[in-house]
Amino acid sequence: MTTVLNSLRNRFLLSLCTVLCLALLALVLIARYQIMPILLEDEEAFASAELDRAERALGSELNHMRRLVEDWAYWDDTYDFVSGVKPEYIDSNLYEDTLVTLDLQLMFFLDNSYEPYWVVGFDEEGEFTSCPGLEPPCDWAAPSVQFLRERIDGGLEETTHTWLLSLPQLAMGALSPIYQNREESPPAGWLAMIRPLSEPWIEQLRDTTGIDLALGTVVASSIPSEQLERVSPTHMAASRSVAAVPASRAVRIDALLPRQRYQASLETFRFALYWTGGVLIVTLLLVLWLLERMVLLPLRQFTHYTQGLHQEALPPPMPSRLVTRRDEIGTLAREFRNLLKHQQQQSEQLLELTLHDPLTGVANRRLFDDRFAEVLRRPGQHRTAAMMIDIDHFKLYNDHYGHQAGDACLITLAQCMEHQLSKHGFLVARTGGEEFSVLLPNTSLETALIHAQELLQAVNGLALPHEYSPTAPNVTVSIGVAMQRTDVTTPSDIMRAADQAMYLAKSGGRNRVEAYHTDKQLSPVDR
Ligand SMILES: Nc1nc2c(ncn2[C@@H]2O[C@H](COP(=O)(O)OP(=O)(O)OP(=O)(O)O)[C@@H](O)[C@H]2O)c(=O)[nH]1
Incomplete structure (x- = not known):
């Protein structure tokens, strides 16, 4: 080991390798503790933005429901119908195709005393029913009707309301007081519409948002409102709970999101890391090559020359490629040559003194x-x-x-x-x-x-x-x-x-x- 370290080249190589390793280690640590957290944070922001988008899409659907229910509730025919003066309204408007076109499961009218005036909808078997109350075959709608009646009874403001409903099936509900356009008058009752958030509807939501999402109902406080789990290097599962009715339940949006931003950033970073590593290694080799050419080679020539001095009686001339150099090695070579000359003169003087008589100068x-x-x-x-x-x-x-x-x-x-x-x-x-x-x-x-x-x-x-x-x-x-x-x-x-x-x-x-x-x-x- 000591012999290996005696070589200037090996010591330099070792030092440069150490510097290189430290630089790479620093890069890895920076990546681990600086860049990765930023990438993950960015990914979380992206997931949150995607959930926001999904939530906004739900909100937009609720707005659509709001406009739909108001269209019907502020229609004079509806007002007349609930007021009992237009019974033909049922035959001309409340038929099966109307609900299919409006994508509704249930539509019911309440009179001023919040009693069911008319109920139309599709029961659990998908059979269309239309009844003046909750008597069979429309009794299937009783829980929903009862549920909304209770909300109105609870002192609901006389304006349009929309909710995400967890009944426990997932649905959107809209409720509006029935007004007439002709003249200002008190409401004649309430109109409610319920749209089920069925799989085809969710599929449509996926198409419009471009997010691979699913909707479900959960107990309101059972999970944190937002969660993110990285399920694979390419995908992450993000979920958010959105307030629903009743308050004890919530609608959960589950989105399977791609991690391409993270992957792209990671790929870019890896690319930069490899390039940096490559550049460092090339620099190391270049420095070694320059060291070899500029320092080690002339030093070896110098050493070879000085070793030759022991073997020759008369010192051979210093190689011109050493003395003509303009750098420090050239200066060293020239100084060494001068020193050698001086030493040679002194040796000659000493020899003269040992072989000649100091008084007369003739031989001794x-x-x-x-x-x-x-x-x-x-x-x-x-x-x-x-x-x-x-x-x-x-x-x-x-x-x-x-x-x-x-x-x-x-x-x-x-x-x-x-x-x-x-x-x-x-x-x-x-x-x-x-x-x-x-x-x-x-x-x-x-x-x-x-x-x-x-x-x-x-x-x-x-x-x-x-x-x-x-x-x-x-x-x-x-x-x-x-x-x-x-x-x-x-x-x-x-x-x-x-x-x-x-x-x-x-x-x-x-x-x-x-x-x-x-x-x-x-x-x-x-x-
Ligand atoms: N000035 C001087 N005198 C020296 C030196 N070396 C020797 N001598 C002297 O030389 C003298 C030699 O004397 P002797 O050996 O007696 O011989 P000599 O007087 O020359 O007599 P002969 O040789 O018989 O002719 C001595 O007096 C020494 O002191 C020196 O370096 N300088």
């Missing part, structure tokens, strides 16, 4: 020994010469002119040696306090002696005054020269031989060159 013993061994290791190398140079009476020079002047003298002599010998590819090194050594690869003893003589003259030519030297008025050197040979093979052997030759020069009066000759035996011990 370490470099001299390394180079000597390296020269002797070269295949076919048999002609290597060496010089040992020692300043004559340098203690006296120091004592007389001071240590600082001694240092200056050492520097001058070293420069002179460099000048004389370096141009031939020889290495001059300060190998002791006032002692110098010279490595002369591919050089014969004769040539080495010539170079030594030239050097001796060059030092004399400097004419550095040395008042207290017992051997010369100026600074001089003694030079011993030795050559690689069969019994003198190692650098220390050759230098020991040169040293012996140099001592020979010293003992011979100084300011001279001596060679270590082949007939001499190399001293077994160092000086």
Whole structure:
């Protein structure tokens, strides 16, 4: 797990996935607690509006009943008939077809004392009956007539009334006082009409409203006035109780409503959710791709370059595609390159310090020994010469002119040696306090002696005054020269031989060159 998280790409991917999941979770929560309640509320409003429409349709039917009953009740013929002066009214108006046309089950007239004057209607078997009262065959109508009479007796206002009736069959009732048009007079009685809310009539109501509804009667207080139940993902059952007569009963409108608004909203929301999810995923992939191209790839190139630094002795040049970048990675690459260059210069300086004499600037013993061994290791190398140079009476020079002047003298002599010998590819090194050594690869003893003589003259030519030297008025050197040979093979052997030759020069009066000759035996011990 830790290894996986070490990758910048994996960490970024993990972070983005977490953000994505959180965003999707937020969307789901918003959908659950914000959008769904709104959709359900909207659905409830829709159901309520549909029930309102169904109720208005019932109200409109009651209005129609009101107009119908008033048409008949305010007709002078009806007035005359109830007043007993127009008995032919029965034959000319109250026949079976009239009720069928008006879609009525029962129609009755009451006189001024609320006694049934005439009753026409269809009994339970659908037989048409027409009687002057409630005697058989019209006795079937007695409960309805009695029911409305009681309402009039109860002090009903002398105007038109309509009701939804629960008798217990479902019906619409209309009641109106009978007036005459000719002149103003008190009512002659009451006319009542009852229309059954039968299945064909309800079917017609369904057609006109477009609502799949059913009507029934219930006890008034048995259920809440309005209910909504989602019976399936596509339909919901809404019901509402509407006040009816008698007050203990109510008419219940049951409507099976489609949930297409909810479904459409849900579908739209799902569509938006999928798109949002899709856009988020595409964004994630795009960000990853950009990260790969803009950050990870150059970082990998940079890492590859830095790893290569360990394997190469000389640092390879930084890839130009990194240093030419204008972004932060380009800046980092350029800074790294500068740092590397700086470090390289410091290393070179450090190397210079470890391999050169700080006072004179010529090679030190370490470099001299390394180079000597390296020269002797070269295949076919048999002609290597060496010089040992020692300043004559340098203690006296120091004592007389001071240590600082001694240092200056050492520097001058070293420069002179460099000048004389370096141009031939020889290495001059300060190998002791006032002692110098010279490595002369591919050089014969004769040539080495010539170079030594030239050097001796060059030092004399400097004419550095040395008042207290017992051997010369100026600074001089003694030079011993030795050559690689069969019994003198190692650098220390050759230098020991040169040293012996140099001592020979010293003992011979100084300011001279001596060679270590082949007939001499190399001293077994160092000086
Ligand atoms: N100024 C200075 N003197 C040094 C340095 N290193 C060594 N010396 C001096 O070099 C002198 C070497 O003296 P000696 O070894 O006695 O030899 P010499 O006086 O040159 O006599 P011969 O070699 O016999 O001719 C000493 O006095 C050292 O102090 C240095 O770096 N600077």
